[in-house]
Amino acid sequence: MKRLVILTAALLVAGSCSTGERSDTVTLLAHDFFAVTPAVLEAFTAETGIEVEVILGGDAGLMVNQALLTAGNPVADVLFGVDTTLLSRALAGDVFVPYVSPAIGLIPEEFVVDDRVTPIDYGDVCLNYDRAAFTAIPPPATLRDLADPRYAGMLVVEDPSISSPGLAFLLATIAEFGEDGDYTWKEYWTDLRANDVLVASDWGTAYYGHFSGAGDGDRPLVVSYASSPGAELVFTDPPPTEPSTATLTSGCFRQVEYAGILRGTTRRGAAEELIDFLLTREFQEDVPGSMFVYPVRPDAALPDWLGEAPPAPAATVEPARIEVNRERWLAEWTRLVLR
Amino acid sequence: MTRRTALWLAVVPTAFLAVFFVYPVASILATSLGRPATATGSVFDAGVVWFTVWQAVVSTVLTLAAGLPIAYVTARYDFPGRRLLRAITLVPFVLPTLVVGVTFLALLGPSGVLGVDLSGTVTAIVAAHVFFNVAVVVRIVGGLWEHLDPRIEDAARALGAGPWQVARRITLPRLRPAIASATAIVFLFSFTSFGTVLVLGGPGMATIEVDIYRRTAFLFDLRGAAILALMQMAGVIGALIAYARHQDRSRVMQSLTPATLRRPRTGRQRLVVGATALWTLVLVGVPTAVLAWRALSRGGRPTLAGFRALRVSPFVDVGAAASSSLGYAVTATVIALAVGLPAALLIAARRGRLSRWFDTLLMLPLGTSAVTLGFGMLVALDAPIDLRASVALIPIAHALVAVPFVVRTLVPVLGSIRMRLREAAATLGASPARIRLKIDLPIAGRAAAVGAGFAFVISLGEFGATSLLARPGSPTLPLAIFRLLGRPGALNVQGAMVLSLLLMAITVAVVLLVDRVRLPGRGLF
Numbered sequence: 001m002k003r004l005v006i007l008t009a010a011l012l013v014a015g016s017c018s019t020g021e022r023s024d025t026v027t028l029l030a031h032d033f034f035a036v037t038p039a040v041l042e043a044f045t046a047e048t049g050i051e052v053e054v055i056l057g058g059d060a061g062l063m064v065n066q067a068l069l070t071a072g073n074p075v076a077d078v079l080f081g082v083d084t085t086l087l088s089r090a091l092a093g094d095v096f097v098p099y100v101s102p103a104i105g106l107i108p109e110e111f112v113v114d115d116r117v118t119p120i121d122y123g124d125v126c127l128n129y130d131r132a133a134f135t136a137i138p139p140p141a142t143l144r145d146l147a148d149p150r151y152a153g154m155l156v157v158e159d160p161s162i163s164s165p166g167l168a169f170l171l172a173t174i175a176e177f178g179e180d181g182d183y184t185w186k187e188y189w190t191d192l193r194a195n196d197v198l199v200a201s202d203w204g205t206a207y208y209g210h211f212s213g214a215g216d217g218d219r220p221l222v223v224s225y226a227s228s229p230g231a232e233l234v235f236t237d238p239p240p241t242e243p244s245t246a247t248l249t250s251g252c253f254r255q256v257e258y259a260g261i262l263r264g265t266t267r268r269g270a271a272e273e274l275i276d277f278l279l280t281r282e283f284q285e286d287v288p289g290s291m292f293v294y295p296v297r298p299d300a301a302l303p304d305w306l307g308e309a310p311p312a313p314a315a316t317v318e319p320a321r322i323e324v325n326r327e328r329w330l331a332e333w334t335r336l337v338l339r
Numbered sequence: 340m341t342r343r344t345a346l347w348l349a350v351v352p353t354a355f356l357a358v359f360f361v362y363p364v365a366s367i368l369a370t371s372l373g374r375p376a377t378a379t380g381s382v383f384d385a386g387v388v389w390f391t392v393w394q395a396v397v398s399t400v401l402t403l404a405a406g407l408p409i410a411y412v413t414a415r416y417d418f419p420g421r422r423l424l425r426a427i428t429l430v431p432f433v434l435p436t437l438v439v440g441v442t443f444l445a446l447l448g449p450s451g452v453l454g455v456d457l458s459g460t461v462t463a464i465v466a467a468h469v470f471f472n473v474a475v476v477v478r479i480v481g482g483l484w485e486h487l488d489p490r491i492e493d494a495a496r497a498l499g500a501g502p503w504q505v506a507r508r509i510t511l512p513r514l515r516p517a518i519a520s521a522t523a524i525v526f527l528f529s530f531t532s533f534g535t536v537l538v539l540g541g542p543g544m545a546t547i548e549v550d551i552y553r554r555t556a557f558l559f560d561l562r563g564a565a566i567l568a569l570m571q572m573a574g575v576i577g578a579l580i581a582y583a584r585h586q587d588r589s590r591v592m593q594s595l596t597p598a599t600l601r602r603p604r605t606g607r608q609r610l611v612v613g614a615t616a617l618w619t620l621v622l623v624g625v626p627t628a629v630l631a632w633r634a635l636s637r638g639g640r641p642t643l644a645g646f647r648a649l650r651v652s653p654f655v656d657v658g659a660a661a662s663s664s665l666g667y668a669v670t671a672t673v674i675a676l677a678v679g680l681p682a683a684l685l686i687a688a689r690r691g692r693l694s695r696w697f698d699t700l701l702m703l704p705l706g707t708s709a710v711t712l713g714f715g716m717l718v719a720l721d722a723p724i725d726l727r728a729s730v731a732l733i734p735i736a737h738a739l740v741a742v743p744f745v746v747r748t749l750v751p752v753l754g755s756i757r758m759r760l761r762e763a764a765a766t767l768g769a770s771p772a773r774i775r776l777k778i779d780l781p782i783a784g785r786a787a788a789v790g791a792g793f794a795f796v797i798s799l800g801e802f803g804a805t806s807l808l809a810r811p812g813s814p815t816l817p818l819a820i821f822r823l824l825g826r827p828g829a830l831n832v833q834g835a836m837v838l839s840l841l842l843m844a845i846t847v848a849v850v851l852l853v854d855r856v857r858l859p860g861r862g863l864f
Contacts, residue, residue, distance in 0.1 A: 027728070027811075029728075029809060032806065032818070032825070033822065033825055035653060035654050035822075037653060053811055055728050055809050055811045056809070056810055056814065056818075057808075057809040057810075058556075058713075058806050058808075059556060061555075062555065062807060063809075065555060065556065065561075065714070066714070066809055068559075069370070069714060069717055070718070070721075070727070073721060075717070075727045075728040076728065076809075159541075159542040161542075161557055162537070162556075162557060199542045199543075200541055200542075201542055202537060202538070203825065204441065204824045204825060205440060205441070205537075205541075207827065208832055209440070209441055209444035209445075209448060209538070210448070214829065214832075215441075215832070216445050217444075217448065224827065225827070227827075231826065231827040231828045232827055232828055232829065235826075235827070235829060235830040235831050236829045236830060237637070237642070237644035237829075237830055289653060290653055326558070327558055327560075330558070338542050338543040339543075
């Protein structure tokens with residue numbers, strides 16, 4: 001019995017030692033889809049002497065919640081991956097301290113929103129379509145086309161109340177059709193429902209389960225990312241000459257991902273160096289291949305398969321407006337589409 | 340058992356639960372309930388609660404119906420492939436829900452192999468729950484069944500009882516402790532089901548667990564999530580109390596070694612064995628085969644591209660993921676045994692109200708929302724040692740889920756050690772210590788090995804709690820699979836399927852190993 005107690009205690013101590021304070025280490029709290037080529041991080045360590053420990057904290061929503069619950073007493077020094085839809089919440093929760101990187105001047109102004117967070121990358125949530133399915137009829141050109149009976153039974157979307165791309169697509173429709181007038185986002189979704197839109201709960205189920213362009217599904221239109229067709233190209237063996245899917249460039253929603261220094265960190269200097277590093281060309285050029293998003297630095301070279309950086313979507317929804325209306329929009333959407 | 344011994348036995352399990360379960364959960368509930376209500380406010384959704392309960396009941400009943408024949412055949416008959424048959428029932432248990440979800444969609448989805456589209460129906464959810472949980476019934480009930488003396492049934496039959504009468508009057512009553520244990524666990528798993536419901540049920544079909552996640556991650560409604568978590572816990576406690584009431588105090592006579600297995604002789608016995616083996620293969624084998632086919636083929640032709648893709652994948656390091664998974668599993672197993680063994684000894688020996696409450700408390704983590712537990716650890720475990728983002732929390736969270744399995748496999752067995760064996764040994768001059776060593780230990784050791792195997796396998800496959808903890812180090816295998824499935828590209832999904840096969844292979848190897856080494860001291864009797 002005593003041995004068990006000692007063993008358990010030893011395990012705990014051993015476990016806690018690994019997270020003990022070390023001045024030459026900085027911890028980065030990121031969401032589950034954070035990835036970086038190891039050599040890129042190693043180069044940072046070689047240059048600065050700072051080791052980066054990456055802590056993954058679930059999906060972006062859960063990770064921001066973790067930061068909110070530990071505001072002022074954080075589990076890491078830097079947070080990466082708070083996006084447009086979560087930003088207002090994180091700022092209101094006072095989880096970051098201000099820091100303006102010297103490299104901020106290299107970033108287009110449209111991305112810079114607050115001195116507590118630094119934009120790192122962006123990705124556009126867009127409709128993807130299965131090219132093989134659109135030979136007899138052309139693929140839809142606009143969001144409004146999706147309400148056309150010709151495209152009935154073709155679209156699968158993610159549930160916005162539980163999926164991040166799903167929420168982004170709902171916001172794209174709100175940006176496009178607005179809340180006032182005789183054809184608002186609500187009329188639009190009523191039409192989509194009449195057109196037999198399928199709602200899946202998450203991106204994986206929609207894309208690999210129901211989308212005909214990437215899995216065994218029977219729906220040729222899916223809500224995914226602008227970078228998905230390029231990724232299909234590079235992650236297929238043998239690589240096809242051209243992708244089997246394509247992006248509908250109209251009606252996209254842009255999600256910018258930000259990083260910030262967590263309030264309460266004891267390693268402020270190292271944290272600042274890490275933020276600066278996230279804006280270096282080495283890291284910025286690693287972003288597309290690791291996370292399928294676009295770097296915020298316009299001078300960062302993009303890999304061939306990714307194609308040109310998409311132009312900014314015509315309409316957008318401000319983070320503050322998302323924060324105020326999110327719950328109401330989701331409730332209304334649920335009533336319109338699911339009930 | 341003296342009071343003093345009982346107190347000693349209670350120390351480790353009580354301390355473990357207090358620090359890593361009660362304190363964190365109480366902290367997050369207190370924090371969350373202190374928050375103001377959000378705009379829409381209304382939390383109670385009778386539809387969600389009703390759906391959670393009834394799908395869990397249906398899933399549990401069908402899992403029992405699917406698992407009992409397998410438990411019977413593998414516990415009573417000797418036939419080629421018996422061990423393997425029992426080992427493969429554990430395979431679904433470790434598969435990440437997302438993989439099972441996508442596999443079931445390939446089977447029951449819009450262009451499914453079976454030709455019927457069941458996606459978005461309760462049928463698909465229940466089928467997946469049965470697939471997942473059948474192992475619980477086979478292992479727990481089968482484990483007891485093979486130590487029941489079959490001659491009692493023989494005698495009843497010789498005296499003219501029909502097969503139904505034998506089952507109803509003799510077999511089932513003797514199996515009751517194990518069936519009750521398995522029922523309780525399967526119910527809790529189905530009641531708190533998250534990934535399966537999310538992937539297969541689709542929107543509009545939410546369990547309380549799904550609603551807790553939604554409110555936490557998307558609505559930032561921690562207060563609503565906490566109220567739901569309390570409701571879920573109340574439901575779980577209610578079910579556990581009903582279970583404790585029902586679980587008979589009577590013990591069944593159990594032999595030290597497994598009863599001799601019989602070869603199926605009559606045509607009817609052969610039919611029963613053959614049909615059950617076939618049923619197991621269909622239940623476990625068909626989804627597994629679909630998964631394997633997706634891992635190893637492309638466009639109808641076999642390929643090893645998935646393996647090659649994994650070797651160079653920028654997103655996962657398979658070696659690191661496998662070694663971190665195995666490391667966590669070993670640690671979680673050690674912790675689960677350190678906590679579960681004394682707890683089971685205590686519960687089996689002392690049958691008071693206190694012990695019953697203790698039993699319920701141990702089971703409670705199984706029925707607690709992973710979000711609640713994960714966030715609880717985050718807000719509570721910052722002092723005196725900051726464990727919040729420590730690697731130690733992962734095996735601890737796994738152990739919380741595994742302990743009930745260790746306890747549930749041990750208690751029915753410990754409670755059933757033949758009193759007469761002990762008395763006979765005592766009459767022959769054995770000291771109490773010697774009785775413990777020579778009689779209690781082999782029986783308990785056997786059950787502990789089964790419990791350890793369970794703990795190991797649970798840790799290997801655990802996804803929910805792990806994904807909610809802030810965690811350093813390499814992702815585990817299930818998390819690596821999740822990372823791959825969250826990215827576009829045929830090679831990524833293929834890599835995920837190959838990793839799932841690897842996880843399955845490790846599981847079967849571990850289970851076969853446990854089956855072999857689990858009888859220390861057998862030769863003594």
